[in-house]
Amino acid sequence: MRYLPLTDTDRAEMRGKIGIGTIDELFAAVPRDKLLDALPRLPLTKSEMEVERELSALAGMNRVAGSRPFFVGAGAYRHHVPATVDHLIQRSEFLTSYTPYQPEITQGTLHVLFEFQTQVANLLGMDVANASMYDGSTATAEAVLMAHRVTRRKKALVSGGLHPQYRDVVATLSHHGGTHMTALPADPRGEEDIIAAIDGDTSCVVVQYPSFYGNIRDLSGIAAAAHAKGALLIVAVTEVVALGAIRSPGEMGADIVAAEGQSIGNGLNFGGPYVGLFACRHKHVRQMPGRLCGETVDAEGKRGFVLTLSTREQHIRREKATSNICTNSGLCALAFSIHMTLLGETGLRRLSGVNHANAVQLADLLSAIPGVEVLNESFFNEFTIRVTAPADNVIDRLAAKGVLGGVPASRLEPGNPELANLIVVASTEINTDSDRAAFAKAMKEVLA
Numbered sequence: 001m002r003y004l005p006l007t008d009t010d011r012a013e014m015r016g017k018i019g020i021g022t023i024d025e026l027f028a029a030v031p032r033d034k035l036l037d038a039l040p041r042l043p044l045t046k047s048e049m050e051v052e053r054e055l056s057a058l059a060g061m062n063r064v065a066g067s068r069p070f071f072v073g074a075g076a077y078r079h080h081v082p083a084t085v086d087h088l089i090q091r092s093e094f095l096t097s098y099t100p101y102q103p104e105i106t107q108g109t110l111h112v113l114f115e116f117q118t119q120v121a122n123l124l125g126m127d128v129a130n131a132s133m134y135d136g137s138t139a140t141a142e143a144v145l146m147a148h149r150v151t152r153r154k155k156a157l158v159s160g161g162l163h164p165q166y167r168d169v170v171a172t173l174s175h176h177g178g179t180h181m182t183a184l185p186a187d188p189r190g191e192e193d194i195i196a197a198i199d200g201d202t203s204c205v206v207v208q209y210p211s212f213y214g215n216i217r218d219l220s221g222i223a224a225a226a227h228a229k230g231a232l233l234i235v236a237v238t239e240v241v242a243l244g245a246i247r248s249p250g251e252m253g254a255d256i257v258a259a260e261g262q263s264i265g266n267g268l269n270f271g272g273p274y275v276g277l278f279a280c281r282h283k284h285v286r287q288m289p290g291r292l293c294g295e296t297v298d299a300e301g302k303r304g305f306v307l308t309l310s311t312r313e314q315h316i317r318r319e320k321a322t323s324n325i326c327t328n329s330g331l332c333a334l335a336f337s338i339h340m341t342l343l344g345e346t347g348l349r350r351l352s353g354v355n356h357a358n359a360v361q362l363a364d365l366l367s368a369i370p371g372v373e374v375l376n377e378s379f380f381n382e383f384t385i386r387v388t389a390p391a392d393n394v395i396d397r398l399a400a401k402g403v404l405g406g407v408p409a410s411r412l413e414p415g416n417p418e419l420a421n422l423i424v425v426a427s428t429e430i431n432t433d434s435d436r437a438a439f440a441k442a443m444k445e446v447l448a
Contacts, residue, residue, distance in 0.1 A: 063404065065268055069435035071362070073382045073426025074212070074407040075136070075163050075238040076271065077263045080430060085265050085338045094334055098327075103307035109330065110305035113293040116337040123243050123340075124257040125250025126279035130290040132333040133276025133325060136260025137169040140206065140236045142278065142289045142323060143258040144170050145177065147204035147232045149287050149322060154179040155201045157231075159194055160187035161211030163238055164412040170206065179203075186413055188384050188422055189375050190215030195225040202231040204256075209235050209249060210242055213409075213424060214379040223253025232256060239263055240277065241428075242380040244352030256280045265339030266332050275332035285309070289323030351429060355381035358436070359427040365440040366425070371447040375422075382426040384409070387447060391423045394446055401442040 015021065027035060046054070065078050072078070089095065097109050113131040120129035133139040144156045156174065158167055158181055167183055174181040184192055190211060198205060205226045210216045223233040235249035237259035249257045259277040266274060280288050286309070294308035343351060359381040367374045371388035387394050391408035398405035406425035413419050427436070 062270075063399065065404070069403045069438045070430065071406050071425050071427055071435075071439060072404050073239070073428075074412065074424050075165065075260065076268055076274075077239055077241070077381075077426060077428055078268055078430050079241065079263050079428050081265060081267055081335075081339065082342055084342060085335050088338050089331055089335050094331065097330065103305075107305055110293045110307065112334055112337065113291070113328070113330070114295055114305050115341075116333045117293060119337060119340045120259075120261075120277045121279050123240060123248070124237070124254075124259065124277065124279045125248025126254070126257055127250075127282040128285050128288070128292065129277065129279035130288055130328075131293050132261075132328040132330070133258075133278050133290055134329060135272065135274040135276045136236065136238055136258060136262075137163070137166045137276075139258035139260075139276035139278045140166045140234070141169045141173045142325065143234045143236075143256045144179075144181075144204055144206065145173060145323070146256060146280070146284070146287050146289060147234060148177075148179055150232060150284055151203045151230060153201060153203035153231075155203050156181045157194070157197055157202050157205045158183040159205070159207045159211070160184040160192050161190065161213060161215060162206055162208045162236060163212045166208070166236055166238075186409070186416060186419060187211065187215075188213045188409070188419070190217055190377070194222055198225055198229050198231060200229055202226070202229055204232045204234050206234045206236060209237055210239065210246075210380050210382065212238075213384040213422075214376050214382040216242075216246060216378045216380060218247075219249065219252040219254065223255075227253070234258065237277075239380065239382065239426075241348070241352055241355055244348035245356055245380060250279075255284065261332070261336045264343075265335035265337070273329060273332055275329040275336055287322055290325045291328060352380075354429045355427070358429065358431050359383060361433075362425065362427045362431070362436045362439065365436055366443060369440060369444050369447065372443065381428055382424065385423050385425055386421050387423060387443075389421065389447065391419075391421050394443075395423065397446045398439075398442050401445065403439050403442045405439060405443065 070078055093108060103110055117129045117131060133142060148154055156170065158170060171181050184194060184197060194205060205222060207219060207222060209219060219235065226233045232255035233253060234256045235254040240259050240261055241263045257279045261275040261277045278290060291307060292309040294306050296304055296306050298304045359379060363374050363383055366372045366385055373386040374383055375386060376383040391410060395405055395408050406423040409419040409422040409424060
């Protein structure tokens with residue numbers, strides 16, 4: 001293997017150094033049923049052209065979101081991204097810049113991040129926002145770790161309306177961090193009594209807004225109940241466009257807000273990269289993960305920017321740092337910031353209004369079909385329907401008819417029979433009247 005310079009002697013020396021006899025021992029923590037017993041059925045060698053042909057053929061099997069009526073959401077949303085966004089982020093000064101390890105000489109990068117922070121803080125209704133996280137799920141998990149530090153408690157209470165994948169990320173970090181997570185059952189109708197589950201050991205309450213199933217609720221009562229027990233309220237937002245139409249988490253008493261910013265400025269991109277938004281109350285700022293850029297003046301009195309906080313501080317505190325986040329989604333954050341600047345407050349509110357109107361029209365069409373029930377009393381651009389057949393089968397049959405009709409709840413919450421017939425449906429400004437008509441027609445045929 002000409003590209004692997006290590007010899008068998010080198011490998012044996014490394015194994016001896018860390019105290020293992022075989023390479024397999026490195027994977028002892030991985031469950032046996034997740035390990036392959038043999039090499040995958042792939043050819044060991046192919047030419048570059050052959051690889052390109054095979055990968056192109058595989059890519060051609062994908063159903064591209066823009067090629068047919070598309071109503072998939074559940075944490076990743078198809079919105080229109082203006083051409084200006086892609087044009088600007090591909091300028092070399094933006095495209096090639098990276099994490100500001102020498103912040104004083106990266107004034108352009110710091111300026112961009114400062115403006116981004118300002119937009120995020122305003123959008124989420126919070127005092128201060130950081131210079132972005134990896135994505136919404138890891139931002140939520142970091143929020144839980146931050147709450148543990150602030151309250152000096154170790155128990156997180158998670159709503160049944162939190163995105164299942166976000167919940168799993170929180171569970172993973174809790175498990176390896178020696179803390180605890182209590183998750184309430186799935187809550188498709190938004191009826192859970194989360195307040196009753198808060199006790200004196202609770203560090204934080206994690207609620208999604210709107211919920212994974214699309215429900216919108218006033219969080220003020222939950223915030224008051226959490227604060228009365230000495231806990232913090234963490235609000236997770238997967239669809240930030242909603243905040244152009246509904247009250248911000250900060251207005252309702254949230255202490256920390258973790259959000260996914262993909263909907264603004266960033267395409268679906270087959271699942272990433274995305275951009276995590278993170279904001280908190282000013283009194284907790286020193287426990288906030290990631291970076292915080294600030295504005296100042298230089299020795300000549302000119303406006304300048306500095307890296308005010310860097311919680312990892314890998315060059316000083318290392319493992320004692322409050323967070324191990326060591327970079328930020330800078331280019332995705334820039335795309336978010338450019339799109340938000342193009343929209344402005346008026347544009348965001350108009351965009352939100354179109355999203356909600358489209359979703360209402362779709363819900364009305366679907367609810368008129370025999371065998372379809374809309375579960376939500378309130379929603380923004382996403383809602384949950386119950387159908388009279390297994391949801392995963394319905395979705396597959398809709399896809400065969402050229403309509404990507406949503407996400408079966410059972411795919412993200414397997415093993416729960418109460419969710420077997422539920423589909424989470426999203427409708428954004430992208431969808432047209434003909435898209436909605438095609439969805440309704442296909443659904444009627446599938447359920448007939």
